[in-house]
Amino acid sequence: xxxxxxxxxxxxxxxxxxxxxxxxxxxxxxxxxxxxxxxxxxxxxxxxxxxxxxxxxxxxxxxxxxxxxxxxxxxxxxxxxxxxxxxxxxxxxxxxxxxxxxxxxxxxxxxxxxxxxxxxxxxxxxxxxxxxxxxxxxxxxxxxxxxxxxxxxxxxxxxxxxxxxxxxxxxxxxxxxxxxxxxxxxxxxxxxxxxxxxxxxxxxxxxxxxxxxxxxxxxxxxxxxxxxxxxxxxxxxxxxxxxxxxxxxxxxxxxxxxxxxxxxxxxxxxxxxxxxxxxxxxxxxxxxxxxxxxxxxxxxxxxxxxxxxxxxxxxxxxxxxxxxxxxxxxxxxxxxxxxxxxxxxxxxxxxxxxxxxxxxxxxxxxxxxxxxxxxxxxxxxxxxxxxxxx
Numbered sequence: 016x017x018x019x020x021x022x023x024x025x026x027x028x029x030x031x032x033x034x035x036x037x038x039x040x041x042x043x044x045x046x047x048x049x050x051x052x053x054x055x056x057x058x059x060x061x062x063x064x065x066x067x068x069x070x071x072x073x074x075x076x077x078x079x080x081x082x083x084x085x086x087x088x089x090x091x092x093x094x095x096x097x098x099x100x101x102x103x104x105x106x107x108x109x110x111x112x113x114x115x116x117x118x119x120x121x122x123x124x125x126x127x128x129x130x131x132x133x134x135x136x137x138x139x140x141x142x143x144x145x146x147x148x149x150x151x152x153x154x155x156x157x158x159x160x161x162x163x164x165x166x167x168x169x170x171x172x173x174x175x176x177x178x179x180x181x182x183x184x185x186x187x188x189x190x191x192x193x194x195x196x197x198x199x200x201x202x203x204x205x206x207x208x209x210x211x212x213x214x215x216x217x218x219x220x221x222x223x224x225x226x227x228x229x230x231x232x233x234x235x236x237x238x239x240x241x242x243x244x245x246x247x248x249x250x251x252x253x254x255x256x257x258x259x260x261x262x263x264x265x266x267x268x269x270x271x272x273x274x275x276x277x278x279x280x281x282x283x284x285x286x287x288x289x290x291x292x293x294x295x296x297x298x299x300x301x302x303x304x305x306x307x308x309x310x311x312x313x314x315x316x317x318x319x320x321x322x323x324x325x326x327x328x329x330x331x332x333x334x335x336x337x338x339x340x341x342x343x344x345x346x347x348x349x350x351x352x353x354x355x356x357x358x359x360x361x362x363x364x365x366x367x368x369x370x371x372x373x374x375x376x377x378x379x380x381x382x383x384x385x386x387x388x389x390x391x392x393x394x395x396x397x398x399x400x401x402x403x404x405x
Contacts, residue, residue: 027373029157030165031315035062036153038322039366042329043145046343047138050355051363052145055325058366059152065370067155068377071189078188079151083144090143094136095128101347103129131347138347165309190218248296256293262286314372321368328362 036059043055060076067073095110112125194214198204203213266283333340345353 026158026161026309027318028165028309028311028315029159029162031311031318032157032369033153033162034319035322035366035369036149036156038319038324038326039152040146040149041326042363043142043149045329045333046359047142048343048345048353048356048359049138049141050353051343051359052141054360054363055366056145056148058363059148061367062370063152063155066373066376070158072159073155074188076148076151076155079147079154083147083151086147087137087140087144090136090140091133094132096124098123098126099129099132099135101129101132101135103131103348103350105130105350107133131350134347134350138345161309187218187222190221194218252293252296254293255289256297259286259288259290259293263290314374317372318369321365325362325366328365329359332356332359332362 039055039059043052046052063076067076107128107130109127110125112123115122115124191214194217198214262282263286266279266281266286269279269282329343333343339356342354342356343359345351
């Protein structure tokens with residue numbers, strides 16, 4: 016299957032990107048193997064580079080990379096200052112230890128810093144960074160306005176708030192880049208406290224103008240209209256939705272944990288069924304129609320299925336026990352180089368399938384800030400249209 020150029024008629028469903036990214040995130044949560052986590056990050060980064068557009072939200076992946084590096088650095092700093100639960104024999108250096116009272120036994124500040132403790136913290140930090148990058152990949156690939164159109168009616172108001180936040184935050188970054196480029200062309204400083212103050216006011220003014228324009232557009236399109244439903248239906252909807260979401264949370268926690276595989280799947284299935292029933296009943300109060308709804312075609316199934324296959328393989332490999340489970344969590348005592356397990360690595364490569372089957376976005380050359388400004392102008396109208404269901 017050769018990927019055609021992306022267009023409105025064949026655009027991939029945004030939910031497929033989120034299922035794919037969450038599948039990679041589940042796989043990352045099941046291992047601390049640095050090579051497998053690095054492979055997951057490489058797969059997510061390659062797909063983002065191959066299939067992201069020029070829209071403002073597509074530039075969010077770079078910010079997630081920076082956040083992931085900060086998280087990794089903070090995890091290592093905590094391991095140095097607060098110690099590590101892993102005993103080690105290779106002492107790198109010793110910090111002055113702060114004496115603590117008796118009630119704080121088990122906690123220390125300073126002391127010996129071992130190589131084994133740092134490697135353990137590095138493995139754990141890489142897993143957290145990989146989870147962040149998987150979420151960043153979904154943010155960079157899924158169109159938030161089209162994702163709003165695909166949400167159930169019961170999540171309509173919440174979805175509008177989330178999509179507005181996801182749409183306008185990248186536009187602020189685009190405004191900052193555009194204004195800094197304009198100041199550089201005029202020979203004015205764009206860095207330091209003076210540059211930040213002189214750029215910040217126009218950015219806030221532009222954000223306020225877009226907010227007023229969005230509010231006017233949503234009000235003109237009748238945002239907030241609801242239908243009358245019986246009280247008992249509203250109570251049943253709330254009970255099913257709340258209970259279902261609690262079941263989904265409990266099942267997901269058990270699925271991601273090491274000891275909850277036995278009860279996780281039944282609880283997750285029951286929670287999903289209750290939540291879907293509540294969402295279906297809650298959709299009756301939303302009086303809106305969908306103009307040209309996004310279809311879930313064969314390519315969306317392939318993209319979502321590739322992420323689900325990666326998650327199922329890593330979860331199943333970890334439940335085998337013995338050497339198979341230990342391969343996903345390499346030890347640091349004694350300190351040895353981790354070996355790459357071939358079958359989990361081959362399963363992770365299935366996550367590259369979206370780079371082959373998802374429609375290829377058009378590549379257009381634009382000047383600094385031009386793409387962001389054009390997309391920013393479209394986003395106000397698009398979000399207002401989706402919010403009103405037109």
